[in-house]
Amino acid sequence: MALPQDQPLYYCSTYPRSLPQLRPDLSFDRQSAILVSASKWVNGTVLHYHFLADEADHGDQMDVVRAAFQEWKDLGIGLSFTEVTQASESEVRIGFQAGDGSWSYVGRDVLGIGATERTMNFGWDLTTPYGHTTARHEIGHTLGMPHEHQNPNAGITWDEEAVYEFLGGPPNNWPRETTFHNVLRKLDPRQVEGGTWDPDSIMEYQFPGGLILAPEAYRGGITPPGTLSADDQAYMRYWYPPLDGDDLPELVPFQSAPLSLTPGQQADFAFHPDASREYSVGTFGSADSVLVVFEEVDGELRFLAGDDDSGEDRNALVKVKLVAGRSYVVRTRLYYAWASGQTAVMAW
Incomplete structure (x- = not known):
């Protein structure tokens, strides 16, 4: 969803991933299978989310987040989302601290965060179309999705100093290491599935012109629609397919x-x-x-x-x-x- 030209672009910032330390003698295929899967939840998990905020102050913002969770659920995936009133009962804890940007830990990394600490934050208004996009994007991180523009298969060549200058200025005011981590750093090929880049993904940033040198088609910028793309939907249904129902085979003690x-x-x-x-x-x-x-x-x-x-x-x-x-x-x-x-x- 493109912002009006007179409005500044705010960007999501993720925390560095907690990746397993793998022995170098493991095959590339084995390492890739582990690293790609490390952020994903076991299908059938119920993710409990809690708002670390007052409903009276942030009710409209909370409603946007609730709707975004429902939008992901409506894909027919096997994950469920339940709002809870106690932080200690949640895996996902959502804050609305202005000045701290919008961000989320990725996938199961949220399990390593203290029971009263945020795993997701929204630092700008969510009631706008761009805000709705932000809510979908951050939940995508919680479901295990990385930034799409960091896909090494995208073939993006950046004007790096222009990127540092752009994101180092207002409204993001990022230090160079934050810009590198969230934009210029390419994902390890072992962490990437498939061989294509999806510029329409909900996990793709919007970029103005003047930052990308190649591919030629994107020198004028990237403007994703801000919704769940067809590839996003297929990706989620692959990892979290609909459950077959409650009639599960019984595991009997001492029987393999x-x-x-x-x-x-x-x-x-x-x-x-x-x-x-x-x-x-x-x-x-x-x-x-x-x-x-x-x-x-x-x-x-x-x-x-x-x-x-x-x-x-x-x-x-x-x-x-x-x-x-x-x-x-x-x-x-x-x-x-x-x-x-x-x-x-x-x-x-």
């Missing part, structure tokens, strides 16, 4: 459940413990995977425990106290398998 998954695929199981005790839930096989145990609370799944074994010579394993008579769901997503692709999950 074999899996035949391709990279990115996920298996889901219901688990009803027959005794209240500490259980071990783990994966088996030559594969990198993430494993999460959820508990059903008031009809909604809440995160209980999880483990990610990517890049390590071990399998995912969680040890957690489970209660007889309660309902749990176990979800495991495969990042990469370097043997037969045959893996398994078991609770004991």
